[in-house]
Amino acid sequence: MNHELRRPGDDDPIVMTAEERSVWVYLAVVAITSTAYFAVVIPRAVSQPIEDVSWITPMLWTLGFSIAGTIVGSIVGSISGAVGLAIRGIRPEGQLEGDQRDKDIRRMGDQRAALAASSAMFVVLVLAMIGADLFWIGNTVFLAGTVGALLETTTKIRAYRRGF
């Protein structure tokens, strides 16, 4: 790149858009809550019969924390982004809100998540056909949601950072 082609404003720090910030928040929340869930449920599944494992309450807590964490984290991230720009004396206009590139990246991520969801549907169907315990059906859906979220967020972050 020719570094002589640089206007003064070009050296301003590059901040994440609110969309990209939300993706990072979502990735962090899903990774933390899902890890916590499996840390609770897997030892139970190993130590007692599957039909006796209590998994519904931990899963409900996990889903609740995931939703609340993503919402609160995105709000806090947006505010901190705007405050960070203000402290550095940079106009937030045109820096934080999403645009066509964000929409394109969102579409790419959504496609990956949909792929994971459709694969999970097939596995769940097979589990139901063979009469598997509800533990396996519920946790397969949960695992698919986790994998889908991780695929979605890593695809988006890769697109933001590396391009597409």
Added chain:
Amino acid sequence: MPPKPTKVTNRVRTLRFESGEMTQADLAEHLKVTRQTVIAIEQGKYSPSLEMAFEIARVFKRPLDDVFQYAAGGTDDQPSS
């Protein structure tokens, strides 16, 4: 992480420099996109839609193929990787 190679190259950075005091933020404002998107286009990390490509060409008052090229090689605006 190195940018993903794209066959679409552009002269946005050069044209912006040749257009007086136009900054990335100024161009972003013209196009109604974020500055991050302008940076991604200049670095070859994002190929804009055809509509946005025409908008960019219009801002610089140049024909489209003066701004964007579709070729195997790069231009002096693009990272060589």
